[in-house]
Amino acid sequence: MCVEGCQRSSRDQAKERGLKTQHVYQKAISSLKKYPLPLKNGREAKILQNFGDGICKILDERLEKHYKEHGPDVPIHSLPCGAGLRRGRSANLATSQPPTNSAKDPSGRGGRKLKRQLGDGGKMKREYVPQKRTGGYAVLLALYRHCQTPGSKGFMSKLELQREAQHLCDKSFTVPDLGTKYTAWSSVSTLIQKDLLMKTHSPARYCLTEQGLALAERLESEERGSEGGWQVEEPPTVDLMEDEEEEEDRGDRPVEATALLASVTQGGSLEPGLRISGKSQAADPDRREDGGTILPGCYDIVLCVDFIETTGGSAARKQELVKELQRNGVTFDIRKLNVGDFLWVARERVTPVPGQLRPPPGKELVLDYIIERKRMDDLCGSIIDGRFREQKFRLKRCGLRKPIYLVEECGSAAAHLSIPENTLQQAIVNTQVVDGFFVKIVQDVRESAAYLTVMTRQLQKLYQNRTLFCRSMEEDGDGGSEGQCSGREREVPFCCLLSFAEFNQGAVKNKSQTVREVFARQLMQISGISGDKAAAILEHYSTVSSLLQAYDQCCSEGDREKLLSSIRYGKLKRNIGPSLSRTIYQLYWTPGPLS
Template sequence: MNKINRVSVKHVNPNPLFTKWLTEWRDDALERRSKLYNTFNFALKNLSKFPLPLRSGKDCKIIKGFGKQLCEMLDKKLQESRSENVSRKSCKTNHEYIPAYRSGAYAILLTLYSKSLEANFQGYLTKPEIIELGQHFCDKSFSKPNPGTYNTCWSSMKILLSKNLAVKNGSPARYSLTEEGRNLGARLSASSNNGDHSNCLAEPYINRLRNSKNEVPIFQNNTEFKRPVTNENMKDYLETDMVSFTPKSFDVVLLVDCKETLGSLNVGNDPIINGLVAIGVNHEIRHLKVGDYTWICRERESKRELVLPYIVERKRLDDLGSSIKDGRFHEQKFRLRRCGLGNVIYLIESFGSTSHLGLPITSLYQAVANTLVQDEFSVKFTDGTSGSLQYLASMTKTLTKLFKDKTLMSRPKETVKELDINEDLIPLMWFQEFHKCSHKRQDRTVTEMFICQLLQVKGISLDKALSIVERYPTPKHLKNAYEKCSYGERLLSTMQYGKLKKNMGLALSRTVYLLYTNKFFH
């Protein structure tokens, strides 16, 4: 008898629409820093584990994390989607994409079409060529985004590619028009030459404006979608709206931590403050949660503040020795790395004789070298207070010169990328967010507390601690690993850390093993 095998059918993504909408709502909640993020994220995870298709939002009640309100939201979204599909099918035959007059798509189409009429046209244009030749066809910039967005006129190229009006080939990319694109470009060119922009080309937009609702564009991950503006969400929208500072509309201000002065009563006798005043450096004294100096860009009219990605930790050699002995040195470096500012500078001041520093001078130099190489922080040695003053003044002048002609854009800490000074658009974090995230006693995750705990062990640097928690995120994971293996003392000895991929070593592995397994420490 032939053996009959059971055939099981597994759906890869049985509910794609629900997954898509929950992902959008979750990302929107994250952008607005709403507590609904956890609700949507929990529901999304449970939905991904459900193996069967669901016909309505009401059916989702059988899944954990889906309450009555969330199911109603899905049903409403499903009804809107069905209505759109019916409307799209009914007008598909007579609807045609027409770019708005002097928009990005309009400029790209006219540029490619006009160049294709030339006898020596090579058949394509590159992105820089289209931007250079098409800017005069467009009212907005191809290189700088509109206020409140990350999209430039060049973003319209995605629309043309999706509408099959243009094609992209090769690397570097080469763009040309399809047959449909050339026909539309010819019509746009004829309309432009006649000076008539109220003809049938504009009619689809008139109808669209008549039928449109009160909607505000929300931008996330360079993708535009819309949500209705109501009295309930207007406050959230205003708080999360991205703000841009135009060039030369702001001042660069050096912030000095109040703990770096002689106190509020003797601030007039502080050599750093007196020196900054004498040189004419624009500065303010504030309480900084992390670091001793940083720089902000303050808009002149609104007084809003964005923080530049530079922060300075000032150390005298004797203070450096004390911080290494009591463990503050590693803890400070850990907080500086987490503060969200990408360029950390250690300003090391010489101080008197090197024989009373608490540690041998060679040990201090080794700690500084580790900070430079392993932590990838910048290090600057000065000959005392006067040298530090000159360095801060020079940095303020340099940063003012670098950023005064840039367009600054506010972004949350999680989405701020590494600084590229050659770009015209610079994403920066709000100073209030930097101040809040740098609080020393903020709630920490178990992994972060595990890192802090490991840093207290002699011989464990930040890179070593990060390598350990990458494989064992919590002490429980590490302890379980010790229980499962018979060579616990050697478990971490071959683990690699840092850029050079060095091994932890047997001695350090044994120390960590004893710490988490010896009953004396529990």
């Protein structure tokens, strides 16, 4: 049987017995799903993550038992159990497990049906169908309905899926039940395990599998039969425990936003807390949720401080920053930031609603300014271990247009460090001139707090009369959002900003990466390869495989060494040159260890 089927069987047995090894088997299954090549035995599976000696030994024992029962020449890549596994993958990833249903179906026909109905003990297994108004039920229906709409992308992001599925579920997708840590979103992992839902890309995209599409179609038909069609909109309800993240991810709708601005400019009076004259945010929650705008006077500029800046290390020094900000009267919030140390958000003002446990959560849009704070000792350490280069790379890709480096103690403090002061000064200059960051040099924590105070007040003044619109990371990556913003700013003063939830989720450090991104990181580890040079190489050879194929097609050794030398990079369109081209060739084409 296939490796994945064997692992699932072991996991299910451990789960029935209440053993903790079920989590070990589940991790092994997840690791196996990412491996695209066929495996001949358990020993070969040892190269995968979460496959130890014990698991590989079990696989080999079951493979040996299978050969004894069916002969050494029996194929192991086309057994009946593969029918119940994830399509397109189980036929290649194969090894052995004792056949449990061969006596009842020796020919192999009907294996799919038996796999679906019979468990390890021969008992009837019911097909998994989520109960009505549960998280799994709502997710399947929301994805199915999204796929049926014209122009559908076929997938949804996490925030989009939570928003669309919430009205179909009795529990919250973001706020856990009292006394537990589970939300309705926790059922998504079950849907993925049951092969009803597929998760890809980063940020995550969720789509239905063929099995999930069939089940969702059945649930939709039952829903229509019981309610007379889902097109009928239910009266709006107010969720007492609705989470902030769901509110922040409301998409930007240019047509509605333009109509809203036209209504205001044509004479409709505008007051703080009101979207259009006579309609308050609290009194009309549906309008507040659907719009992607925050009007002037309806938000506050708040400084966000990463919690690392207030905990750990020198507690006295870090508490001094907090005390200085409080002394200066700065409104700030301490939270976890996945990139940067300080940034500013425009937080929507909301009016408490009578009868609600807490005020409705307001939107939070991130301003285009983010600060990375560095002491000289920290700067020295980050240059030595490579964090300095990586942090600049992540700041450039975070989606905010104005990154700032705040450097403390740039004088005599560098005299006792392991890197010469001239080298540190050169690194700071390169950060501003070459990388395009704005660098602010201060002497101590007090001056850092003073700079943050001045920046906060300046941004409050800059944005006080601006209408803010929400833009998505996908639109920003395609370049469409920037063009829309530039056209609108000529008419009405406003800004297109990312929601804080989407920004912070997209800036996760250890998120899964594409092959192209990994190749870019590899190239940037080579001395002399900057981001511009790596990007220029990726335009011609997006993966290591394509580069190796190009080397293979070269006629001579000299042609291979000069393959990348004529590639142009940067604004000045300079050539990468023969030296770097030779270095990259030696790294990727040399079969043995480099001398």
